[in-house]
Amino acid sequence: MTVNSKPPSSSSGAQTGQRARAANIRDVARAAGVSHQTVSRVINGHHSLRDETRQRVLDAMEALQFRPNRAARSLVTSRSRIIGVLMTNGAYFGPSSTQAAIESAAASAGYLVDTATLTSLDEAAFSEALSRLVDHAVEGLIILAPQETTLQQLQHFSINLPMVTVHSTSPADDHGLSVDQVAGARLATRHLLELGHRDIAHIAGPDGWVESRERIRGFKTEMADWGLTPSRILTGDWTSDSGYRIGQELVAGNPPSAVFSSNDQMSLGLIHAFREAGLRVPEDVSIVGFDDVPDAAHFAPPLTTVRQDFPELGRRCVAHLLAQLGAPAQEEPRTVVPELIVRQSTASH
Incomplete structure (x- = not known):
């Protein structure tokens, strides 16, 4: 591209000695007879445009000395970074x-x-x-x-x-x-099994999430390796409120000795429900979470959990x-x- 030595004259009646306003994307669109979205597509290297349309926009950019820095680099190098x-x-x-x-x-x-x-x-x-x-x-x-x-x-x-x-x-x-979600779930479940727990409930995440499915699979696999069949898998929605509601359901029946929760927020709700019902964590019920959120170390009690890097x-x-x-x-x-x-x-x- 050639670059003129002096800026184009302004058609807006600027006073003598004032610098002309720099062209913008709408000026280019008007000059090329296209929409500003089309100019944006040319700047960003979109491949769906006709060659003649692309060239018309490039010619207008040249005539108006339109040089957005990132766009200029992209046009020259084909790399937007x-x-x-x-x-x-x-x-x-x-x-x-x-x-x-x-x-x-x-x-x-x-x-x-x-x-x-x-x-x-x-x-x-x-x-x-x-x-x-x-x-x-x-x-x-x-x-x-x-x-x-x-x-x-x-x-x-x-x-x-x-x-x-x-x-x-x-x-x-x-x-x-x-x-590795399966490996993480197996770590959590194995920890509870090694502590002597056998009646372990799993609080899963919502249906349709890959992490929910894989953590259920890890829980079931580790239990099976110890010759146990999981009897309680309940579904939450990742929130503390859902953990609290599930905790209330568990204490209303026969509470398990341990719970593996699919995330830390649901663990927080569980702890609340258990304490409200007079159950102590971990003396009466052990809980393992998943994620290691920044606040997990400051739960009451501090939460055992699986850390994702x-x-x-x-x-x-x-x-x-x-x-x-x-x-x-x-x-x-x-x-x-x-x-x-x-x-x-x-x-x-």
């Missing part, structure tokens, strides 16, 4: 912690993160969020939507971008990375994606091994 993250509800500790870890790892590698949050789990919402990220010229995608529905929807789309799916456990998924998961997600983009990288395991953190909410039976 942006990673797209497609995620579901970020209010939960696991997804929000993973997202924060991805942003930190991406920043260390010189990348920005553009996050699109799904408004629902239907295919239309998935398509809309995915299209927005593609329109922003992301170089690769990290799918942080650990519901079985959203992972199944990936099969309906032809995504021609490097991609990583978080918490996918399908053997056919070449892009999947996760914390979210910073390491985020680092591996970004490293795996950048390797697909050509960055030098060493081969690393696709699963992060969790760790049992023993505190004061468990005791021998």
